[in-house]
Amino acid sequence: MVFSSLLSPDSQPGASRCQRRGIREGSPSQPVWRRSRGMLPLLCLASPPNKLCRDLAAARTLDLPLRPALAGAAGAVGTREAAAAAALRAAMKLLWLGVDVSRVLHLAAVFCLTCVLLKAIQLYHRRRELLRALAPFPGHPTHWLFGHVHEFLKEEEVLEKAEIWAWKYQPAHPVWFGSFSAFLVVSNPDYAKVLLGRGDPKDNISYKHLIPWIGNGLLVLHGPKWHQHRKLLTPGFHYDVLKPYVALMAESTNVMLDKWEKLITDGKSVELFEHVSLMALDSIMKCAFSFHSNCQTNRENTYIQAVYDLCYMVDRRLRIFPYHNDIIYWLSPQGFRFRKACRIAHDHTDKVIRERKESLKDEREFEKIQKKRHLDFLDILLCAKDENGAGLSNEDLRAEVDTFMFEGHDTTASGISWLFYCLALHPEHQARCREEIQSILGDRQTIQWEDLSKMTYSTMCIKESLRIYPPVPGVARQLSKPITFPDGNTLPEGTVAAVSIYLIHRNPAIWKDPLVFDPSRFSPENVSGRHSHAFLPFSAGMRNCIGQQFAMNEMKVALALTLLRFELLPDPANPPVKITRITLRSKNGIHLYLKKIH
Numbered sequence: 001m002v003f004s005s006l007l008s009p010d011s012q013p014g015a016s017r018c019q020r021r022g023i024r025e026g027s028p029s030q031p032v033w034r035r036s037r038g039m040l041p042l043l044c045l046a047s048p049p050n051k052l053c054r055d056l057a058a059a060r061t062l063d064l065p066l067r068p069a070l071a072g073a074a075g076a077v078g079t080r081e082a083a084a085a086a087a088l089r090a091a092m093k094l095l096w097l098g099v100d101v102s103r104v105l106h107l108a109a110v111f112c113l114t115c116v117l118l119k120a121i122q123l124y125h126r127r128r129e130l131l132r133a134l135a136p137f138p139g140h141p142t143h144w145l146f147g148h149v150h151e152f153l154k155e156e157e158v159l160e161k162a163e164i165w166a167w168k169y170q171p172a173h174p175v176w177f178g179s180f181s182a183f184l185v186v187s188n189p190d191y192a193k194v195l196l197g198r199g200d201p202k203d204n205i206s207y208k209h210l211i212p213w214i215g216n217g218l219l220v221l222h223g224p225k226w227h228q229h230r231k232l233l234t235p236g237f238h239y240d241v242l243k244p245y246v247a248l249m250a251e252s253t254n255v256m257l258d259k260w261e262k263l264i265t266d267g268k269s270v271e272l273f274e275h276v277s278l279m280a281l282d283s284i285m286k287c288a289f290s291f292h293s294n295c296q297t298n299r300e301n302t303y304i305q306a307v308y309d310l311c312y313m314v315d316r317r318l319r320i321f322p323y324h325n326d327i328i329y330w331l332s333p334q335g336f337r338f339r340k341a342c343r344i345a346h347d348h349t350d351k352v353i354r355e356r357k358e359s360l361k362d363e364r365e366f367e368k369i370q371k372k373r374h375l376d377f378l379d380i381l382l383c384a385k386d387e388n389g390a391g392l393s394n395e396d397l398r399a400e401v402d403t404f405m406f407e408g409h410d411t412t413a414s415g416i417s418w419l420f421y422c423l424a425l426h427p428e429h430q431a432r433c434r435e436e437i438q439s440i441l442g443d444r445q446t447i448q449w450e451d452l453s454k455m456t457y458s459t460m461c462i463k464e465s466l467r468i469y470p471p472v473p474g475v476a477r478q479l480s481k482p483i484t485f486p487d488g489n490t491l492p493e494g495t496v497a498a499v500s501i502y503l504i505h506r507n508p509a510i511w512k513d514p515l516v517f518d519p520s521r522f523s524p525e526n527v528s529g530r531h532s533h534a535f536l537p538f539s540a541g542m543r544n545c546i547g548q549q550f551a552m553n554e555m556k557v558a559l560a561l562t563l564l565r566f567e568l569l570p571d572p573a574n575p576p577v578k579i580t581r582i583t584l585r586s587k588n589g590i591h592l593y594l595k596k597i598h
Contacts, residue, residue, distance in 0.1 A: 136489045139173035147176025155579045166503045183496035187503035189533040196541035203476035203496045215399030236380035243449045249557040252282040269571040271589040277413035284408040288377040306344040315581035411471040414583040418469035424568035433458045434563040460519035466537040473502040501536045510534045569593040
């Protein structure tokens with residue numbers, strides 16, 4: 001047979017002893033035909049047998065290189081056979097070049113296995129460190145692989161389970177994301193006081209997803225640069241700066257209320273959150289940029305749409321665990337949309353900063369700006385200087401403006417929406433607030449700065465709403481050094497601890513009947529004897545919310561003008577479903593009936 005004669009050199013009658021041993025006479029190297037003999041049967045199958053076999057037999061008998069024989073055979077075959085021969089020639093070329101493919105694959109496999117082993121060792125030690133650090137704090141049983149993740153698959157059940165666990169495992173309990181990531185949830189004001197009294201940085205789990213948009217602003221900075229920015233920004237929230245903002249807030253609120261008058265004609269309930277969110281965004285644009293966007297009536301503005309989309313996409317990324325990985329997220333369609341929205345937002349902010357800087361060059365003195373118009377947030381930032389006369393860089397300016405835009409509109413929208421819901425459920429408190437506002441304003445239809453401090457009972461209702469429904473459910477810190485709590489328990493450096501504002505505000509050990517809406521909790525006599533960290537809607541300590549007075553003013557303005565024009569009634573068919581998406585909101589929106597007051 002042809003195949004057997006090709007594969008067995010010993011059967012060739014004309015082969016010498018050296019050839020039968022596979023050694024060329026007078027040459028130390030192995031003959032080509034022996035190195036390639038495993039491929040010859042395939043070539044015979046893919047080519048006309050007579051000519052191919054004759055060529056190969058001749059090459060083998062004469063101990064000639066096989067390349068000419070193969071080249072001659074390939075010319076005689078069709079398209080399919082030529083492709084097969086070409087592939088074989090390429091494989092033979094690799095052999096001739098001395099490349100051992102199997103050895104390369106073997107080394108690659110060893111390298112990959114080594115990397116996997118090292119990562120497994122790292123994760124093992126990470127888990128041991130976490131178990132040791134969190135050992136003093138008992139918690140809910142974990143799954144060996146998922147930790148507690150499988151307990152939170154339904155986002156509408158997260159807060160309910162968090163409350164059950166918090167009361168069972170006081171004063172703090174661990175929550176595990178998988179087997180190698182965990183943090184401590186604090187639901188006790190004594191623990192919160194110790195944590196918030198330090199200057200630890202924000203955690204690197206949730207806040208890092210905001211950086212591509214808002215940059216390294218006050219929200220995510222820490223250390224000396226945070227102190228510098230905080231000092232430079234504080235004058236921007238002085239009472240004298242906030243006073244003119246009241247008229248701007250009232251203007252935006254009235255636009256929203258005018259829209260509501262048109263919507264209630266069909267007798268259906270109104271979903272408030274989107275309207276309130278746009279109103280808050282409109283206000284923040286006026287206060288930050290002196291920019292009248294008309295976003296409540298015209299959503300075609302690209303910057304407004306970008307800010308709105310960015311808030312939604314940050315929420316979504318936090319809820320989808322694979323998106324926490326930067327590579328996966330940036331390669332996804334949503335990652336592409338996120339980058340596009342970031343570019344739009346950054347381009348707009350850069351343009352506004354550049355134009356404002358040019359206009360300020362024509363002003364010789366800062367006082368002239370005040371005479372022309374009110375100071376907005378950007379004016380304060382551009383004119384801010386530290387003790388060395390240094391101001392903020394362009395990058396820092398953009399980061400702080402974008403941070404103000406993010407923090408100033410979404411959190412306020414959450415607070416106002418839940419306030420309206422609470423008053424709709426409790427008409428007696430709503431009526432008392434309305435009476436107070438009418439007595440303050442008299443025949444006036446507008447509200448002024450001086451009126452805000454007189455809204456005593458309304459302020460108590462606002463605070464009680466913030467207690468039950470805090471816009472920011474919690475804040476997290478990554479410990480820069482070990483910490484010791486009042487009961488002697490400790491946590492090592494690097495541990496993430498989250499202060500759950502939501503759970504502290506509903507802690508029955510601090511608040512009697514915590515789910516009952518009772519504004520009298522915030523009367524002067526009841527506040528005086530309460531724990532300093534029992535009420536934390538704006539956090540506490542050195543990193544408390546710098547814009548809390550701005551937010552309270554906007555809530556008062558929105559409440560006063562709304563109650564003058566509408567009576568708020570609940571929609572029993574659409575009760576809100578609490579979920580956490582950076583801020584506290586409702587999964588199905590907040591639906592209320594609005595009754596016009598004549």
